Amino acid sequence: MTFLTTNPSFNTTLSFFKKKIHIEVEEEKRIMSLCWVLHPASVLCGNVMDSYSTMAEVKQHHSLLIRLGLSSKNHAITPIITFSSLSNHGDFHYSLKLFSTLPNPDTFLFNTLFKSFLLHNYHFPFNSIFLFYSYMLLQQYSLTPNSFTFPSLIKACSIHNALQQGKQMHAHVIKFGFGFDTFALNNLIHMYVNFGYLGDARKMFDNMPVRTVVSWTTIISGYCQWGLLDDALDVFELMPEKNSASWNAMIAGFVKRDRFREAFELFVRMQMEKVGLDKFLAATMLSACTGLGALEQGKWIHGYVERSGIELDSKLATAIVDMYCKCGCLEKALEVFNRLPQRGLSLWNCMIGGLAMHGKGEDAIRLFREMEKLVVPDSVTFVNVLSACAHSGLVEEGRYYFRYMTDVHGIEPTKEHYGCLVDLLARAGRLVEARNVIDKMPISPDASILGALLGACRIHGNVELGEQLGKRLIEVEPANSGRYVILANIYADCGKWEEVANVRKLMNDRGVKKEPGFSMIEMEGTVNEFVAGEMTHPLGKAIYAKVDEMLESIRLVGYVPDADGVLHDLFEEERENPLFYHSEKLAIAYGLLKTKRGETLHITKNLRVCKDCHQASKLISKVYDCDIIIRDRNRFHHFSKGVCSCKDYW
DNA sequence: TTAGGGTTAG
Numbered sequence: 001m002t003f004l005t006t007n008p009s010f011n012t013t014l015s016f017f018k019k020k021i022h023i024e025v026e027e028e029k030r031i032m033s034l035c036w037v038l039h040p041a042s043v044l045c046g047n048v049m050d051s052y053s054t055m056a057e058v059k060q061h062h063s064l065l066i067r068l069g070l071s072s073k074n075h076a077i078t079p080i081i082t083f084s085s086l087s088n089h090g091d092f093h094y095s096l097k098l099f100s101t102l103p104n105p106d107t108f109l110f111n112t113l114f115k116s117f118l119l120h121n122y123h124f125p126f127n128s129i130f131l132f133y134s135y136m137l138l139q140q141y142s143l144t145p146n147s148f149t150f151p152s153l154i155k156a157c158s159i160h161n162a163l164q165q166g167k168q169m170h171a172h173v174i175k176f177g178f179g180f181d182t183f184a185l186n187n188l189i190h191m192y193v194n195f196g197y198l199g200d201a202r203k204m205f206d207n208m209p210v211r212t213v214v215s216w217t218t219i220i221s222g223y224c225q226w227g228l229l230d231d232a233l234d235v236f237e238l239m240p241e242k243n244s245a246s247w248n249a250m251i252a253g254f255v256k257r258d259r260f261r262e263a264f265e266l267f268v269r270m271q272m273e274k275v276g277l278d279k280f281l282a283a284t285m286l287s288a289c290t291g292l293g294a295l296e297q298g299k300w301i302h303g304y305v306e307r308s309g310i311e312l313d314s315k316l317a318t319a320i321v322d323m324y325c326k327c328g329c330l331e332k333a334l335e336v337f338n339r340l341p342q343r344g345l346s347l348w349n350c351m352i353g354g355l356a357m358h359g360k361g362e363d364a365i366r367l368f369r370e371m372e373k374l375v376v377p378d379s380v381t382f383v384n385v386l387s388a389c390a391h392s393g394l395v396e397e398g399r400y401y402f403r404y405m406t407d408v409h410g411i412e413p414t415k416e417h418y419g420c421l422v423d424l425l426a427r428a429g430r431l432v433e434a435r436n437v438i439d440k441m442p443i444s445p446d447a448s449i450l451g452a453l454l455g456a457c458r459i460h461g462n463v464e465l466g467e468q469l470g471k472r473l474i475e476v477e478p479a480n481s482g483r484y485v486i487l488a489n490i491y492a493d494c495g496k497w498e499e500v501a502n503v504r505k506l507m508n509d510r511g512v513k514k515e516p517g518f519s520m521i522e523m524e525g526t527v528n529e530f531v532a533g534e535m536t537h538p539l540g541k542a543i544y545a546k547v548d549e550m551l552e553s554i555r556l557v558g559y560v561p562d563a564d565g566v567l568h569d570l571f572e573e574e575r576e577n578p579l580f581y582h583s584e585k586l587a588i589a590y591g592l593l594k595t596k597r598g599e600t601l602h603i604t605k606n607l608r609v610c611k612d613c614h615q616a617s618k619l620i621s622k623v624y625d626c627d628i629i630i631r632d633r634n635r636f637h638h639f640s641k642g643v644c645s646c647k648d649y650w
Numbered sequence: 651t652t653a654g655g656g657t658t659a660g
Contacts (some may be wrong), residue, residue, distance in 0.1 A: 115651075148651050155652090186652045217653040248654040255655095283655035318656040346657040353657070383658045390659080419659045452660050482660090634660070 052083045055091050062098075074106050081109060085116035092120045107143045110136050114152035118159070128156045129165055145172070147181050154187040158194040166191050186214050193222030213239075217246040224253025244278050252284045255291065263288045264297075277301070279310050286319040293604030293631055294522045295327035302336075314344040321347060325354025328602045328629040328636060345375050353384040357635045359645045361392025365401075379411050386420035390427060391635055393649050398424040419449045426456030427649070431465060447477045454483070458490050466490040474506070481507070481514045517607045519583035519630075523594050530586040539590065544581070546589035551580060554619035562612035584613050588620060588628060600627040608632045608650075618642050 052058050062071070062080050070076040077098060085095035099105060099113055114128040132153055136143045150173050157166035170188055178184045185208055192201035205211070205219045216239045223232035236242075236250045247270045254263035267285055277285075282305050289298035302320050305312065312320075317340055324333035337343070337351045348371040355364035368385050371377065382405045389398030402421050405411045413421075418441050425434035434453055438445045450469055457466030470487030477483055484507045491499040507514075518531045528537065537543060551559070561580065584605050591601035609617070609632045621628050622642035630637045638645035 111651085151651055183652050190653075212652085214653045219653095221654065243653095245654045250654090252654065278654095280655045285655095287656075313655095315656040320656090322656065344657090348657085350657045356659095378657095380658045387659055414658095416659050421659095423660060448660050455660070 051079055052087075054089055055084065055094065058083055058090075058094075072101065072103055074102065074104065074109060077102065078109060078112075082112055085112055086119060092116060092122065104141070107136075107146055107149065110143065111146070111148045111152065114149070114156065118152055118155055123156070123160065127160065128153055129160070129162065129169075145176055145178075147178055147183060150178060150181075150184040151187045154184070154191050158191045161195075163195050166195065180209055182208070182210055182212055182215065186212070186218055189215065189218050189222070193218065193225065196226065198222060198226060198228070213241060213243050213246060217243075217249050220246060221249040221253070224249060224256065227257060229253055229257060229259070242273075242275070244275055244281055247275055248278075248280045248284055251281070251288070255284055255288045258291060260288045260292045264292075277304060277308070277310065279305075279313060279316050282310055283316050283319040286316075286323045290319075290323045290326045292522075292527050293327050293520055293602060294527050295323075295329060295602050296522050296525055297527075298323040298327055300525075312340075314342070314347060318344070318347045318350050321354070322350045325350065325357070326631065327604075328631060328638075330354060330358050330360070330636075343375070345378060345381075348375055349378075349380045349384055352381065352388065356384050356388030356391055358638070359391050359635065359647075359649075361388045361394045361397070364388035365394075365397060377409060377411075379414060379417075382409075382411060383416045383420060386417060386424065390420055390424040391646075391650075393428055393647075395424060395428045395430070415443060415446055415449060418443070418445070419452055422449050423452040423456070426453050427459070429456075429460050431456060431460060431462055435465070447473060447480070447483075450476070451483065454486055458486055458493065461493065463490060463494050474503075478510055479512060481512050484512060485514065515607065517583050517605070519587040519603055519605045521587040521591050521601065521603050523590070528587070528590060530583040530590070532583045532586070533581050537586075537590070539593065542593060543586055543589045546593050547581060547585050550585070550589055550592070550620055550624075551616070553623045554616060557619055557623060559616060559619050562610075562615065582610065582613050584609060584630060585616065588617065591628075592620075592624060592626070595626070598625055600629060603628065603630045605630060605632045608634055609637060614644065614648070614650075618644055 052061070058080055062077075065071045065076050065080070081095045081098055084090040084098070085092055095113075095116060099109065102109065105113075110131070113131070117123065117128045132145075132149075135141060136145070136149075150169065154166065154169050154173075157163075157169055169191075173179060173181070173184045173188065185204060189201045189204050192198070192204065201219060201222055205215060208215060216235065220232045220235050220239075223229070223235065232250060232253050236246070239246060247266065251263045251266050251270070254260070254266065263285075267281075267288075270281075282301055285301050286298055289295070289301065302323070304310075305316065305320070310316070317336075321333050321337050324330070324336060333351065333354050337347065340347065348367070352364050352367050352371070355361075355367060364385060365388065368377070368381065371381070382401065385401050386398055389395070389401065398421065402413065402417065405417070406413065418437065422434045422437055422445075425431075425437065431453070434456065438449060438453065450473055454466060454469040454473060457463075457469060467487070467490060470483065470490060473480075473483040474487060484503050488500045488503040491497075491503065516531060518529055520527050520529050522528070530537065535541075535544070551561075584603055587603045587605075588601060591603070595601065609630055614637070617628050617630065617637070617639045619642060620626075621639035628637075628639040630639070632650075635646065635650060637650070
């Protein structure tokens with residue numbers, strides 16, 4: 001083998017091994033006592049991963065093999081390559097060097113190599129597809145692939161986006177007689193799904209001689225991945241036997257498309273069928289709770305994870321912390337975060353993002369500083385740090401970290417970072433500077449960056465720039481209702497009623513529907529949804545009466561309904577639903593009806609909180625002596641004793 | 651050996 005000798009470190013490898021031979025006599029005796037050294041085949045009867053626990057042991061054993069003249073023998077070297085290339089405690093580059101010294105690697109070793117390439121994301125300069133053609137099938141080796149060869153190769157085709165090679169691999173599968181092999185076929189289905197060839201994937205699935213639960217789950221998650229939830233559900237219902245992976249695939253499909261209700265319905269069904277929760281399902285359901293703001297349900301799943309001893313890996317830990325952050329329980333999120341023995345990059349990012357959306361800018365920066373000592377931050381980290389600065393009005397800090405990101409960490413700003421910077425400046429009223437950033441940025445600004453500036457134009461009453469940007473945006477994004485709404489509001493703010501009517505007409509002509517506003521509040525394990533002016537809730541009458549009572553009480557402490565809002569925010573909640581019955585007011589009223597005095601209300605809203613509701617919420621928190629935590633589209637508002645955590649800066 | 655989960659501005 002010569003293909004890896006281009007690696008300069010290879011030439012030192014042999015001398016390294018020679019040095020390792022000088023082991024202590026006693027140590028040598030100990031190693032000799034391991035009977036399988038002389039009978040390496042016996043290792044293959046057990047699990048190779050159990051044969052070693054560290055690379056030090058592997059290297060000692062390897063030294064011995066060199067001494068015994070067995071280091072080129074496939075059967076002797078196989079356990080060493082397997083451990084070093086596939087174990088968590090292995091050394092991938094060590095295994096590569098070893099592989100390259102073998103004169104006649106066999107199919108098993110090639111399979112191990114292909115698998116380890118996938119495991120270590122190693123696709124350059126020698127990927128497994130290249131090795132398969134150039135070495136394995138080449139006359140020099142002329143090896144026959146076995147059923148373990150193709151799954152890795154097919155997966156590699158998916159990763160490389162190599163459609164043509166993938167199809168060729170499909171042909172090889174058939175040519176070498178694996179056309180009935182479930183593993184190869186399942187992988188092919190997966191590959192066609194990744195390429196978006198759902199018809200081909202389905203055809204393969206339908207023609208399979210034997211379908212396993214994996215085949216079913218693969219096609220279900222394939223449909224979900226491409227948003228074809230109805231097709232996925234059809235297949236799901238036909239499944240003869242479902243396991244936790246198949247339930248999870250279907251539930252996760254709904255969660256990813258924000259169809260949380262259906263996700264919860266399936267979850268209930270799953271529990272009735274006595275399927276237990278595992279770490280995947282727990283993470284998926286936590287994500288559903290996060291989407292709905294269903295804190296109680298989320299707490300229950302967290303508790304279940306702790307009670308049942310489900311492995312708390314980094315993804316699950318992140319899902320838990322994220323759930324607490326986005327359901328308004330920042331303290332609980334921090335408590336879980338601080339207790340975790342190991343913190344991965346995503347977890348840090350999540351916690352910093354959590355502090356950001358709760359308006360805790362300084363704390364977010366402090367946490368980032370702490371993180372930097374332990375983990376290398378990435379692009380997402382800085383999106384969160386910058387957004388923390390934006391939500392807390394930390395203009396100078398934001399500018400500083402924008403430069404710092406590139407200067408210290410070599411991360412080039414993306415559209416997201418520019419978006420944050422523009423938002424930070426614009427929100428703080430520095431519209432000219434924000435515009436300068438847009439004009440000078442090396443990438444062309446997308447609609448979201450212009451949108452950030454547009455939003456700020458309304459807040460700061462810059463009609464001229466707002467009009468200019470708004471007109472541009474409704475052409476760039478004609479289907480985004482939010483853009484029309486802001487433009488119309490900008491016109492309304494300065495009394496240009498004719499223009500307001502024109503925008504509304506344009507919206508109607510183009511068939512653009514405003515996203516209906518709704519608020520959710522979880523009570524006794526049920527998520528209650530409220531739409532402005534609607535009366536569908538069983539306690540409808542009582543809720544409306546409570547709203548009236550609430551408004552009367554806060555009037556006594558100075559509440560004046562924002563009459564402008566009634567006229568201006570006509571898009572934010574429909575005009576026919578008066579301001580007084582905005583969805584968050586209904587949710588608060590319901591919360592007050594169902595809780596004891598002093599309890600905290602958690603509300604989730606799909607749009608931004610309007611000015612009037614913001615003012616009303618502040619006063620309600622004072623008069624009723626209760627904390628109200630509202631998650632709106634952008635951030636959290638903690639209303640307590642008459643003030644809001646956003647300091648009216650949102 | 652193959653299927654399922656987390657973090658990203660407005």
